[in-house]
Amino acid sequence: CVIEPLDERALIALQGPKAETVLAKFCAExxxxxxxxxxxRKVMGLDCIVSRSGYTGEDGFEISVAATSAEELTRALLAEADVQPIGLGARDSLRLEAGLCLYGHDIDTTTTPVEATLEWSVQKVRRPxxxxxxxxxxxxxILAQFGAGAPRRRVGLKPxxxxxxxxxxxxxxxEGAAEPVGKVTSGGFGPTLNAPVAMGYLPAALAAIDTKVFAEVRGQRLALRVAATPFVKNTYKR
Structure with a gap:
């Protein structure tokens, strides 16, 4: 096996319902x-690696380009009327609305796919x-949890x-319980829903849709309901 490092690269994410229309002006494919x-793929005549993906729940593309051409390509995309610059804060709110886990927050080395409701990540031939x-x-x-269930489950939460x-x-x-039964792993305000949303872990017995639980925020107990995810339906182009 011979590993040949690529030249220094930059990654540009173009996300949203008009991403295809915009990118088609620069990449016919x-x-x-x-x-x-x-x-x-060729994008604006530049040699790029393009994937139709992203971590927002929206249709979109990720474009890997030589670092020396990143500013040129970014400025060309931003010159389009339908394109606006955003940061990782926007990515985080969108992926949360889409019910997508973020490593180090919703999943880590202590989490199983069954606990995280990511059973699809284990091929059927590898299951019991x-x-x-x-x-x-x-x-x-993990196989034991496929059979008997996991003691805790990742759930969507709507305050x-x-x-x-x-x-x-x-x-x-x-509201009056002394001991916590779970923890919020991601939470914020969903711009698409115009409402707060969160994800977290609860014991399996409390993970059913519409179960009422309480979160401690600044010394107060706020009510939440267990909700199905995604909070906003994805718009991937299948």
Whole structure:
């Protein structure tokens, strides 16, 4: 195996319902791409690697380009009337509305796919009863949870008021409970919903849709309801 490092690269994310229309002006192949398609493409005559993906729940593209050409390409995209610059704060609110996990927040080395409701990430042939069951790190624990269920589950949460409930807030089974039963792992205000949304972990017995729990925010207990995710339906081009 020979590893040949690429030249220094930059990554530009072009996301949103008009992303295809805009990129088609610079890359004729863009409209034919589908969600998760990726490969070498010419963008504005530049050699790029383009994927129809992103971490926002929106249709869009990620463009890997030589660092020396990044400013040129970015300025050309921003010159389009339908393009506005945004930062990672916007990415974070959109991925939260889309119910997408962020590593180090909603998942980490202590989380199993079953606890995180990411069962799809384990191939059926690797699950209990599959032709090649197991054979991966953590298989003993994960396969047991496929059969018996996980003790905790990642859930969507909708605060009943307008105040956002942020990451790290403790969750309680009732307003007067002394001991927390879970924790919020991501939370903020959803710009599309125009309402606060959050995700966190609760015991399996409290993870059913519409279960009422309470979060501690600045010394007060705020009510939330367990909600289905995604909060906003994705718009990927299949």
């Amino acid at each position: 863009a409209p034919a791409m589908r969600f998760m398609d990726a490969g070498p 009863g599959g032709q090649r069951a197991g054979g991966f790190l953590g298989a003993e624990k 009943e008021g307008r105040a956002p409930v942020r990451e790290g807030a403790n969750l309680f089974a009732d």
